[in-house]
Amino acid sequence: MSDLRVGIGCLFKGQRWVFGHGKWLGLGLLPGLITLIVYAGALFGLAYGADDLVSWVTPFADGWSSPWQGLLRTTLTALVFLFGLFLAVITFTAVTLLVGQPFYESLSEEVDRAEGGEAPESGLPFWRELWVSARDSVRILVRVACYGVLLFAAGFIPVVGQTVVPVIGFCVSGYFLCEELTAVALQRRGMVLKDRLALLRGHRAAVLGFGVPLSLAFLVPFVAVFLMPGAVAGATLLAREFTGAPEPAPTPAPEPAPESAPSLRKD
Template identity: 40%
Template sequence: MSGTGRQRPALGAAPVLSGPAYLLRGFGMWRRRPGLMVLGMVPALLVLAVLVAVFVVLVLQVGDLVGWATPFLDDTGEVARSAVRVSLAVVVVVGFVVLAAATFVALTLLVGEPFYDRIWRETERMLGGEVPDADVGLLRGIRDGAVLLGLGAATAVGMVVLGLLPVVGTIAAGVAGFGFSAWLLAGELLTRPLEARGLTAADRSELVRGRRGPVLGLGMSVQACFLVPLGAVVVMPAAVVGATMLARDLLDASAARRT
């Protein structure tokens, strides 16, 4: 896989299903630069260790937390009280997972900036053409990470509110949270290769308009890997590669439509 002689997933047909194909192609970088990809796992491992520690504490304390937050249920029947509090506990845990997923990508890209910059540049060289050199900068990473954290927190709060509906609310909150967090992390992964070409946030939104399927598909496939033990660590370098490839194809498709 070198130069411009690369097979691209079709952006027009089965667009959501084309997203995971980019992640699979990203894993192909392990054959070309295994040492570089291993380095890309280091920041992911550090951030994951911190988030897992917080998650364990939350799971151990979530029962007391939900009980403290719902004193108005103390006078209700035991069955109803248990059903609502268990549902809320599940939603709180899932909400944290959504927040952690969004935070994980932002923090990992920020902590691992030197490693992922090298992976991104190697991917750009492999795909052919000049490597864009617009300054992205540390402040951009901090700013985008803060925005992503805020969106993730808002999503987690929304899931808790939605989860107030027993059973149905819990399921709906889980599905909605998975989809929205997948979209957030895909957007964060695409930010680097697009900003390096001088695209603003408005430009990026315009670029993905009408091509949301591949972006969501990539995010969902990366998100699914997060559910596997240590999957987040292994997938991050490949996700950076896959997102760079997707960004190039989105730009090419946009240019083709204008001609």
């Protein structure tokens, strides 16, 4: 339970940190807004064409009588859209981080400085960092797609597919969402993808406490844009918790002024 509280606490602390530093909040909205516009168009297209796609892949149901044909295709259309929404929630963070790479790196460094007085640096050139981030994001998305296919298939199981599967889906999305966000701070600490995943596995409760509420919030389009800078800040705080970053050194108290020696002069 304590790990769960750590994850939730870092999520709220990150939002509070960014809203207390208006400059970083303002600069962080643009990458998320650009990504949101692109994704909104893609989801609109999916919603518009999902029924045609389902009809195309289920020609065997053309001769079915009512209501079975409509029930099958309506269910499949809803699942296709939910699968697309699931992927959008996961990939939104990766794409936004790539679009806003320089800003989010600077934001993460500033949080580290504010909390501990120093900001670790990877030492890699900017383009190399961008390539590593893109490559790792693709690897994560492949994993997410595999989970998504399994969950999509499990969605056809009566009762379980409508109750348990969505819960598992949000846990999966929250877990990998947290990985994408903490990667900004952990890459600066020299951790490769394999090491980052091992670190997260050792703190599953904290990862879910951070990622699941955030993935639920990201379902609301404009909320995702406004929460993204704070999510990066909170993930940096979480990375500090995982790696045992030192607490800021207390400000030393001023030394008392030396007392003047008593005078030995006699009047």
